[in-house]
Amino acid sequence: MDQFTVPELYQGYDLIAFGGYVAGRLAAGVASKVVRVDFRGPVPVETPVVRAELDGGGVELRHADGRVLAVATPADGLADTAPPAPPTLTEATRAARALRDGAPADPGTDCFGCGLGRTARTGLRMHCGTVEGRRDIVACDWTPDAVHAGPDGTMAPEIVWGALDCPGNWAGRLLGSQRVGAMTASLTATLPRPVRAGVPHVVYAWVREESGRKHAYGMAVADADGELCAAGEALWIDPREK
Known part of the structure; x- marks a missing residue:
């Protein structure tokens, strides 16, 4: 222990x-x-x-x-064997910018993953917005700051896992029926390639299925060429209605 x-x-x-x-x-x-x-x-x-x-x-x-x-x-593996195609870096950047410039539902949240008040040095800024011309994913660009990297310039596992968490929330809020105040009940991930500081990446997520208070999402981190660096699945649970 x-x-x-x-x-x-x-x-x-x-x-x-x-x-x-x-x-x-x-x-x-x-x-x-x-x-x-x-x-x-x-x-x-x-x-x-x-x-x-x-x-x-x-x-x-x-x-x-x-x-x-x-x-x-x-875990044996991920359920999604054929995830949606990733957006381009340009599409992801536009989606994130549109979300920040709009009126997000949780402007006061100080979340390390998606808090709007966080900087690249104090958070991950996973601001995944809808992608123009697509209704199957939300996305954002991500250039990891060196402050979150190890001595070799790669992100620690907990930072990459963190990058997979909030995108599911945005998918549920913008594409699905998830309510404010939902919590992550489970998170499954695999990290096939390193994520390097200072290098642009694309983060995207999609709704897998929803039932009542339960919402299942798929998430991924890819490099600018579309090569997969991390993939995950999450289950989020809505708060009980008062």
């Missing part, structure tokens, strides 16, 4: 750790090309949590009081 603390920088909702970052921290301890992370409860920022190995190659995250907060396990 080992203990770590999620800095407040990596928050999603207020004082709650960003799901993609947490998932990536856990996935790094699972010896599998594809890893699934299931969230059992909110992970607090600036609070020590305990990571422990499980039988079968999984990893569990626990609160100091013993509550299980998240579980990472090996």
